[in-house]
Amino acid sequence: MNIQEDILKKANEWLTPTFDAQTQQTIQNMITSNPKELEESFYKNLEFGTGGMRGIMGVGTNRINKYTLGKNTQGIANYMKQVFPNEELKVAIAYDCRHNSDTLAQVVADVFSANGIKVFLFSEMRPTPELSFALKYLHCHAGIVLTASHNPPEYNGYKVYWQDGGQLVPPQDAEIIQVIEALNYNEIHFNANKNLIEYIDKDIDNAFWKSTVENASFNTPAQAKQNLKIVYTSLHGTSIKAIPNVLQLAGYTDLNIVKEQEVPNGDFPTVKSPNPEEPEALTMALNLANQINADLVIGTDPDSDRLGVAVRDTNNKLILLNGNQTMVIMTAYLLEQWKQAGKINGKQFIGSTIVSTPMMLELASAYNVECKVGLTGFKWIAKFIKDFPDLKFIGGGEESFGFMVGDAVRDKDAVAATLLICEIAAQAKASGSSLYKELLNLYVDYGFYKEHLISITKKGIEGANEIKQMMIDLRQNPLTEIAGQRVVCVEDYQSSIGKDFMNNEEFAITVPKSNVLIYYLEDGSKICARPSGTEPKIKFYFSVNTSLDEVTSAPQTEELLDAKIQRIISDMKLN
Template sequence: MHIEPKILDRINAWLTPSFDEETQATIKDSIANNPKDIQESFYKDLEFGTGGMRGIMGVGTNRINKYTLGKSTQGLSDYLHKQFPNETPKAVIAYDCRHNSKTLAKVVADVFSANGIEVFLFEDLRATPELSFAVKHLNCHCGIVLTASHNPPEYNGYKVYWQDGGQLVPPHDGAVISLINDLDYANIKFEANNDLIKYIGKDVDDVFIDASVKNGSVGATQNAKDDLTIVFTSLHGTSITAVPETLKRAGYKNVHIVAEQEKPDGGFPTVKSPNPEEPAALKMALELADKVNADIVIGTDPDCDRLGVAVRNNDGELQLLNGNQTMLMMTDFLLKQWKAEGKIKGKEFIASTIVSTPMLTKLAESYGVESKIVLTGFKWIAKLIKDFPELDFVGGGEESFGYMVGDFVRDKDAVTSTLLACEIAAITKANGSSFFNELIKLYTEHGFYKEKLVSLTKKGIEGAEEIKQMMTDARQNPLKVVNGSAVVKIEDYESATSKDMASGKITTLDIPKSNVIIYYTEDGSQVALRPSGTEPKIKFYVSVNSALDTIENFKTTETALDTKAETILKDMNLI
């Protein structure tokens, strides 16, 4: 197979003394024996997406390795010195259970310290929300977590946090990326100054867990807690370091942990994907829940920022909730608590994203609080807290199984959210209802909104081109009708425009640009198209809705909405 000259130039740059002998030997072997793989490894640079930099581990500019992470850390170090010229910048680093995470975290610490930056490095794996918390708690200028979230085992990644504990956002992200791109690999300082590296652990854990208990508790009595049976799985990830202890300190005693998935393991041996969005990931937890007659099942992803929840439905069967449903219940209970405590005074807000359920805005209106909608990714929700200091943030989430309770953590937080879900289950059960029944009540009050997501995976160079072409086609030949209902409005976030299809009038969207298109139809349905920022996927989000007059009509109405969502997807040739 012929390697393109442009790619060959990039490869040859790695066959110089700036790179160690092992890296060079691996490259030479791949050129000889696997030229397709080496092209994939070098045809581009890894980019920062919605969740930072994430990719397959290996050699090359398009892979996660000591050099790509070293270059990013060197650029970030240079930026920290520019931003804080009269201070000694401080950074805190955490990592998850993935292969090489511990080693790569030390590389990042070495580069920071070689650049005169004081480093707090967690002694062992920790949950991502604890890293976000630690940035503010330790008064750091930035934070790094080594994680690839719920991606397959061959992936790793690098998320960057700023002083507020939120992920890097404009203008800092663009400035850092610019510095990284201008760097030569030869400029990376790898020689550690170990005097500047301090290991941290239990001292931070205790403060974080206590804060999670405080923020995630919404008033369940001890009797209610004692009457709740919980099944929890960490899916081989970092949550085992925080969730069981948080539940224990909050007073929950009947917690059954899936033993086969308790030990952190970057190979994720018992699941095809360690993603709580995938029903199969919670199979073992659901089986245990049936054995112990659990009321609620919770599973978290490897870095413990997402959670999947299953509760008993009105037939007594365990039913998996989607991210929108969990988010609605959590937000409603937080707002109930704020209202009961007299804290709603007209300057509060909740937050969600453009591809999450529109029902959240209806919920906010009913409590008299503002609903702010941002681009996909919790960095944008965290940015709202910084941008609107005069407003009080209650909570916020997105459809992809993430939620943030209050502002003490500035990223999605499966530790505190797990506790909140258990509180809701305990309170509703004690009141003679259930988590599920209260969700249906919300539908009767605000309208029954049902969402469906389809992801198409398109790997490699060809896949990236295919995804790009699909978005180009959607812009050049937009849908006029979806499932028999006329498209009345199209929002294109890349051009930041909203077009009224009847009048042709175009208005500007006051939101950062992003590669997303949303169709709105006459019957109130929505369809969004969005390439993933962290995986080789293009995602299609469908939202349909209907009135629900009584709880008794829930199943019939749900079936009709599910059928409608599937018909839309078939109409678009997606299933």
């Protein structure tokens, strides 16, 4: 195939002495024998998405490597000097279990130190939430985590955190990107000042574990903790460095770890995908739980910010909860704890996202707190904490299996969320109930909400164009009826305009712009279309609901809701 002129030009720039000999040789081989791979490696620059920057590792502008990450880091160093003049600048750096995470973290540390910035670098892999905690604990100006979360093994990534412990948000994100894009690769300072790099580990670990126990414990009796039989898997990831220690510190003694998945491994050899959103990822944990008759199964993703949970239903069968269900259980519990402690006075809030269950709004209303709803990604929930200092954050989550307990960590945190779900399960079991029964009680009180997600993968340049066209079609040919229900409202987060068809009026959407489209139907159903910001996917989120008169009617009601979701999917030709 012929190589496009602009791609060849970008590739030739990487054949200069700025780049090492191995990089140049790899590119030369691509030019002569693998032009398709050359095109994929250079057709664009890696961009910051909802969860930072993620990409396949390799050479080129569209790949994760020492030069793309070095350029990011140099840009951030330059920006920090602009916005924090005359300050002793400090950053914290952590990394996960992926291939090259440790060496890429060292490159990032070297670049910061070469720019005269003090670096606190974890000596070994650590969970992402511990980086957010460490950044604040050490009074740093910024933080970096080398992780690609739950992406496949060939990926790595780069998350940037700011002074408050949360991920980059406007206006800093756009300003930093502008600085990065103005840089040339030969302006990167790679020569480390080793005197400015300090390795951190046990002291921060102990402080993080102690803080987690304080924030996510709620007076569960010791006997109840000891009676809870837990199965836990780290899915070859970093949570093994924190969760067993935190649960032990909190008093949970019956923890059963999936040994085959205990050792960190960037190949993730026992799973197709190290993503607790995927039922297959928890197969080994479920098998162990059935062998030992465990009450609860918990699995976390490689960087330990998401958790999957399985519980026993009313027939004592283990079932997987989705992210909306775990979020609702944990939020309702926190709200009740705060209410009983007399800490709710109208100046509190919970957090959620536009693609998560509307049931969060019902919970907030019942407890007289605000539910702030932002775009997908926990950086927006963390931004609410920063933007509304007069309001106290109780907790919040998103449908993609993330939850945050309080504000000690400013990102989704599977370590604290694991402890919290254990607290709820232990107390429920001690009172003759269960996590699943508690969920059904919530459905009786607030309505039975059922959610479903479809992800359609479209890889490469062609895939990106297909996803783009799907969103164009949905906008240019908007649906007026879905599965026999009228569309009563459409919200377009790209144009920041909502259309209320019942009252024939438009309204402004005040959250930042994003490539998201939401349809609302007359029966209260909600459908959201959104290209992923970190993976080559387009996602469709479905939410339906109805009333539930009594717990015993739950199975039939759930069947009706599932059937409704399938009718919507079929009508939209997504199956």
